[in-house]
Amino acid sequence: MSPVRELCEVLERRRVGEYQALTLAAPRVAEGARPGQFVHLLAGEDRSFPLRRPFSIWRVERPGAGPGAVEVVFDVVGAGTRALARLRPHDVVDALGPLGRPFDPPEAPAGCLLIGGGYGAAPLFFLAAELRARGCRVDLVTGAATAARLLDPTEAGRLGSSLTVTTDDGSAGRRGLVTDPLPELLAGTGAERVYACGPMPMLAAVSRVAAVAGVACQVAVEEQMACGTGICFSCVLPVGPGGGSGGLEPSPPENRETRMARSCLEGPVFDGAAIAWAELGYPELEELVR
Amino acid sequence: MSPVRELCEVLERRRVGEYQALTLAAPRVAEGARPGQFVHLLAGEDRSFPLRRPFSIWRVERPGAGPGAVEVVFDVVGAGTRALARLRPHDVVDALGPLGRPFDPPEAPAGCLLIGGGYGAAPLFFLAAELRARGCRVDLVTGAATAARLLDPTEAGRLGSSLTVTTDDGSAGRRGLVTDPLPELLAGTGAERVYACGPMPMLAAVSRVAAVAGVACQVAVEEQMACGTGICFSCVLPVGPGGGSGGLEPSPPENRETRMARSCLEGPVFDGAAIAWAELGYPELEELVR
Amino acid sequence: MTVDLSVDLCGVRLRTPVLAASGCFGFGREMAGWVDLAALGGIVTKSVSLEPRRGRPTPRMAETPSGMLNAIGLQNPGVEAFCAGDLKFLAGAGATVVASLVGRTPGEFGRLAERLDGEPGVALVEVNLSCPNVEHRGEVFATDPAAAAEVVQAVKRATSTPVLAKLTADVTDLVAVARAVVDAGADGLTLINTLLGMAVDTGRRRPRLAAVTGGLSGPAIRPVAVRCVWQVAQALPGVPIVGTGGVVTGEDAAEFLLVGATAVAVGTGSFINPRAVVEVADGLERYLADQGAGSPAELPALFKAER
Amino acid sequence: MTVDLSVDLCGVRLRTPVLAASGCFGFGREMAGWVDLAALGGIVTKSVSLEPRRGRPTPRMAETPSGMLNAIGLQNPGVEAFCAGDLKFLAGAGATVVASLVGRTPGEFGRLAERLDGEPGVALVEVNLSCPNVEHRGEVFATDPAAAAEVVQAVKRATSTPVLAKLTADVTDLVAVARAVVDAGADGLTLINTLLGMAVDTGRRRPRLAAVTGGLSGPAIRPVAVRCVWQVAQALPGVPIVGTGGVVTGEDAAEFLLVGATAVAVGTGSFINPRAVVEVADGLERYLADQGAGSPAELPALFKAER
């Protein structure tokens, strides 16, 4: 579905652990949204002409019983998220969406391992629901710095056949990184697909583990975005010759080994093996995934 | 009283004819405010760094029974007043005040004629109350383009011994300009003082009528203001050699016949005879008041 | 009052005087789902060079008060891929294309213009002079009247398409540069490119752009852009100008047209509102109707410079 | 960690590195009710000329996105009234005064400096070079390295007080102008003055300023100002710089100090918040403490230009 601009009424804003969740009446966005896609939001009457802010779609209520809604969950870090955190019901948010390339589900039912860091788990909630609807087994791993920054662990527990939790400080689940239990889980579950979202070093580590295990892996990246619609070229990422376009119209191939792909249009989901990790400062990984 | 900056809770916002009225909890501003002074307001969370907007003080509730409040009334004309018109109770407005030179009441009780154009009547409501408390007879004239733009005529009727109303279109009171009935009223009431607020051509006409009648006259002007505190020099007005400073510290006299006086600091109230009307395009008047 | 929004820009009839600015509308294709490309005044493509360019490292953008900084670094697939892919698409979509060219030497500009000459669908050429001249200590072409003129000459020799020279406001004497490029044959001017700026991430104590400095755009720079158009229109009456810098509403566009621009280009505005180019034109149509003007070309005569 | 906010600016010890910018704090007296004048880093006075000036007609200001335009026209009572009134008051209040000078010829600047030399209370002199040179076709002094240098020489000959040269960013090569005035003896630089801009009242179809064009200030121009300070600090290490342009918070001040400014001056910020100069210094103190810096002078070394 091609993205639309929708002026969305705020249905609810609430706290979720250390995060804020925002539910927007967005029939047209909700209709076509797929896991891994994002909305590009603008809040409030602000004459300073602020740029939009991108957020993964956390949950979708397709139009039907209700008018259709999308929910995002976010961390308050700066001016844009502060403005969103001030919203009250009936306020209006200007949204573009659904934007970007979604996760590709396996063709046939298969075991899937989903790994999310912090609020990065958000799109995996949506993905888990879709994968299970397609008959896939879903195992989840979520990690965060501390317990309060784990995204809705109760709900996460319901989404998959298993949930493994890690925290840096040990305040919940295992102490350590979200990537620590991966090799073991891959072996244990026999997963054929890995899906991940979170900070770049985590995505690099996940891509490496998946490559070593020979399992197909898709990761959703976060680059700074101005437009979100493919026209400003600020959100680029080096992608290898085979990498990228995921069904969306590719930009014309450049005469290069790797090219700078726009993560808003050709991503935010990329094949872990397609990203030119060496250029991003992870040279060993590049060797591995070749 | 020297002005202060106060973060004021919005107590009420309501329609008054075609205008908006805003009541702010402002104990420190309310304490020292005098008629003719203004508040310099900033509304809302806006990252565009908007300038403040000046508004005459319409009503004051001195701290005592309540915590103290000021009320302004305004016309929605642009971005700043639109932002103020969006305020809801409990929102916060950033106010500077009370600013500027107030009207000088007569030393002893005397007849006073007050003339207001449109929302320009606002400071005269406050002034009328003070004059009556001092034992002065007060007669009011208010005019506007049309009935809905007369400021609270019911209340205006209660403020003085008489109220004369004019509208350009005849939809209320006499058809014509607010200045039309002046000569007659000056003669009829025997007023010894004239106070006026409204658009510049009206103030020029009032100053002329008062000069012809030999009655002392003060007018409150409206110039575009950035700072409101005397530091930017954007709000200036040519003032004759005798003109101006009204008890406030004058800026050093310039080596000129007329000088550019800051209307935020030395005004907004000026003696009608002190303004260098010729430089403002009213040459005949200059002759008269000399 | 019916309003006819069309304008003549250097002999080319545009449906509206509102274009998409270079670098702010991709190569046009990306926006096919958002707007009817054929209904726009025109699409200035992202600047195209002879060889593909990868651009700068990220972060490439930073938000600033009422604006943004960018240091994209002219990423583009090179002129051959551009012709084979994007240009063909745009021509097929019926868009009015302004091809933006960028080179490192006057010769490169000339070869680009030659390559595009006669390509179907290119209505105008825009010469992006806000880039370093490698033959001259990396100085930006548009800061030197002689270097800018040399580029324009090279381009004019190579193409029969009308040529717009795009200048920067980061100069002491903009009128001198404008005069030099017009004397060299430029059919019109695009004013202005981004201002050179910088922002600091105070928390991390480093530049917010990987490239350290970048171009400032958006409503923040509109007063500078309007002033530039006014100055040049006063000094060089009759030279068509495309006004660019902070246009996000029809009223903003009207500011530029009143002071003498023939058309405007919407840049950063499209990042916030993908339909900005269309909506600015709609807003301008309402504005003209309100003012009793039948066409954009009537606006300069309605402007009263002395108050 | 205790923070010592004081800095050395051209041999003068300032209580904080946050000054009030010229033209944005009146003559200082107006603000006595709002802030403790003696506690500020310094007060740069409104620019003073030999004779009184009435300034421009109104409207003199217009709000723009994240900024404002002004065309005040250097209204001031002349240097004699300044010395008798404002300067005496400021000296009595214990303020650190930077006297801003404006003339029409290098000779006028020299006479102003002479008149102020030895006046008690003048800690530094700032030469406002963003004004027309009547001996040279009305060109702004700060756009011409030679003319700017000539003014600085005239001032330096006439005074023993340290001299700041205030430059404009509206030039092709700011470093060249900066180098010229430093070579001519300027002890430090103030960067930047307002950018030349214009805004249109579309409803009335006329300029929003009576003077047509005016100076753009406020957060909108901060990225340009930060870039200018960075460029000049890189090119002329060791030359003290007062960064000016859009400072409204302590973080904004930190941007300038990180890229190499010794101090900052708050201009338009004081119009919205009369206590801005104080609050920026407070914010900066918190910032320094957060960053583990003991004084503002430590910031440049903490800046990592390569990401």
Ligand SMILES: Cc1cc2nc3c(=O)[nH]c(=O)nc-3n(C[C@H](O)[C@H](O)[C@H](O)COP(=O)(O)OP(=O)(O)OC[C@H]3O[C@@H](n4cnc5c(N)ncnc54)[C@H](O)[C@@H]3O)c2cc1C
């Ligand atoms: C595809 C995508 C999906 C995202 N999904 C989520 C989500 O579900 N929940 C969530 O909390 N956050 C998410 N983010 C990050 C989120 O966009 C930023 O936290 C947000 O933009 C910060 O804005 P701010 O104004 O509060 O912060 P500031 O730091 O003041 O922002 C300044 C600028 O930097 C950009 N920026 C800051 N942090 C990030 C970041 N981490 N990634 C990209 N740009 C950033 C902003 O967009 C803005 O342009 C996502 C980012 C992307 C690219």
Ligand SMILES: Cc1cc2nc3c(=O)[nH]c(=O)nc-3n(C[C@H](O)[C@H](O)[C@H](O)COP(=O)(O)OP(=O)(O)OC[C@H]3O[C@@H](n4cnc5c(N)ncnc54)[C@H](O)[C@@H]3O)c2cc1C
């Ligand atoms: C001393 C004083 C007292 C005032 N009292 C009142 C009052 O009681 N009620 C009321 O409705 N209005 C009053 N005004 C006018 C009021 O300040 C303007 O209507 C308001 O600033 C418009 O802001 P805006 O952003 O909505 O309009 P815009 O037109 O978008 O404003 C653009 C700029 O122009 C200035 N401006 C616009 N109109 C005026 C004006 N008439 N006078 C001065 N500056 C203006 C604004 O302050 C702003 O800086 C007063 C003005 C002054 C100087």
Ligand SMILES: Cc1cc2nc3c(=O)[nH]c(=O)nc-3n(C[C@H](O)[C@H](O)[C@H](O)COP(=O)(O)O)c2cc1C
């Ligand atoms: C992200 C971005 C990329 C740009 N790329 C180009 C470019 O490739 N060529 C060019 O001539 N101008 C480029 N520009 C400048 C714009 O075309 C325009 O001149 C400038 O941004 C001012 O307009 P605005 O304020 O409407 O954005 C770019 C601007 C931005 C913001």
Ligand SMILES: Cc1cc2nc3c(=O)[nH]c(=O)nc-3n(C[C@H](O)[C@H](O)[C@H](O)COP(=O)(O)O)c2cc1C
């Ligand atoms: C209303 C106004 C008046 C100014 N007057 C002067 C002046 O007299 N002399 C001068 O050197 N700079 C003057 N300036 C420029 C400021 O000192 C400062 O350099 C500029 O505004 C940028 O800083 P800001 O963005 O913090 O305002 C003036 C600026 C404004 C807004």
Ligand code: FES
């Ligand atoms: S954010 Fe603009 S191209 Fe991706």
Ligand code: FES
């Ligand atoms: S508004 Fe700034 S001096 Fe009056």
